[in-house]
Amino acid sequence: MMKRNGQLCEHTVPDYSGRLTDAEFLAYNSVFGAVEKDFRELSTVANALVEVEKSFAQLVKAVSVPPKSATEIVEAVGVKWDAIKPLLKVEGSEMLWCRRHVEGAADYAVVERLDADSPLAHAQGASSLQMTGLDAPSLLRKFLHENREALGLYATDIVAEAHERLAEKYPGQDMDRVAKAIEARCAKQISSEQMTTQTQTPSRREGMRV
Amino acid sequence: MDNGITGSALLEPRRDKPERVAYTVQEVAEMLGVHYFAVYWLVKKKKLHACRAIPGKLLIARTEVVRLLHVE
Numbered sequence: 091m092m093k094r095n096g097q098l099c100e101h102t103v104p105d106y107s108g109r110l111t112d113a114e115f116l117a118y119n120s121v122f123g124a125v126e127k128d129f130r131e132l133s134t135v136a137n138a139l140v141e142v143e144k145s146f147a148q149l150v151k152a153v154s155v156p157p158k159s160a161t162e163i164v165e166a167v168g169v170k171w172d173a174i175k176p177l178l179k180v181e182g183s184e185m186l187w188c189r190r191h192v193e194g195a196a197d198y199a200v201v202e203r204l205d206a207d208s209p210l211a212h213a214q215g216a217s218s219l220q221m222t223g224l225d226a227p228s229l230l231r232k233f234l235h236e237n238r239e240a241l242g243l244y245a246t247d248i249v250a251e252a253h254e255r256l257a258e259k260y261p262g263q264d265m266d267r268v269a270k271a272i273e274a275r276c277a278k279q280i281s282s283e284q285m286t287t288q289t290q291t292p293s294r295r296e297g298m299r300v
Numbered sequence: 301m302d303n304g305i306t307g308s309a310l311l312e313p314r315r316d317k318p319e320r321v322a323y324t325v326q327e328v329a330e331m332l333g334v335h336y337f338a339v340y341w342l343v344k345k346k347k348l349h350a351c352r353a354i355p356g357k358l359l360i361a362r363t364e365v366v367r368l369l370h371v372e
Contacts, residue, residue, distance in 0.1 A: 128336075131335075131336060131337070135337050180334075180335035180337050180338060181334075181335045182333060182334045182335050182338065183334055183335060183338050202338075202341075204333075204334065204338075205333060205334075207333070208332060208333025208334055209331065209332055209333045209369055210332040210333055210334055210368065210369070211333070213368065213369045213370045214368065214370075220345070236341075236344055236345070237341070239344050240337065240340040240341045240343070240344040241337075241340070243340045243343060243344060243358065244325075244336065244337060244340045246356065246358075247325060247356075247357050247358055249356070250352075250355050250356030250357040251357065253355060253356065254355045254357070257355075
């Protein structure tokens with residue numbers, strides 16, 4: 091078995107192909123434990139996006155046929171939308187998959203609805219139009235793509251926090267493999283993009299709040 | 301942040317501490333009353349401008365939070 095600094099490299103950790111020494115393994119457990127809460131939050135959102143990807147066809151179908159029952163109405167930028175299904179829920183907010191008909195043509199949107207008691211909702215309104223489009227599949231793909239990018243920002247922050255803690259706790263020690271192992275675990279968690287690349291319809295309005 | 305102060309009250313100046321010029325995503329999430337991910341989404345949509353501090357973490361200027369919350 092390979093040795094590093096006189097120690098056997100015998101420990102494996104999730105989503106990392108290398109093996110860690112005893113010292114590295116202890117550091118990994120200590121630092122990963124410190125960022126684990128964030129990692130779990132990241133995983134929750136990533137898994138929710140995977141569910142949206144899995145339901146892609148049903149979500150497109152849901153906005154292309156008239157609803158069988160009355161749908162909830164959400165209002166954003168003074169425009170009323172039929173909220174067809176929730177796409178993503180996190181504490182304090184949810185993204186809704188919406189549709190409306192204008193002069194016989196369908197218009198699609200993602201509307202974010204905030205907890206009405208939150209300071210952001212008080213300042214900006216509880217509902218905000220996040221993206222709109224005339225082509226439901228393109229809009230849904232764009233929603234997924236942009237959420238994956240937002241998840242990437244989150245993952246980068248988790249890795250940065252891990253680097254900071256490693257530097258604080260193990261000054262002067264080479265913990266590069268530990269950092270790489272944590273980075274690999276975060277990268278794996280957000281890499282489950284299953285969609286094929288297709289042309290997107292440009293959004294017509296973005297980011298307006300009411 | 302374990303100081304007994306929550307939400308946008310975190311933005312109010314305190315005599316015992318100098319005013320912060322920037323906050324982490326977690327702190328901003330607490331001020332806005334939303335989940336961390338909603339803050340990353342705001343950054344992604346460029347509704348909230350952020351920069352990466354030297355160790356790589358995103359920091360959001362106090363002025364950005366003030367602008368979003370319409371306070372001051």
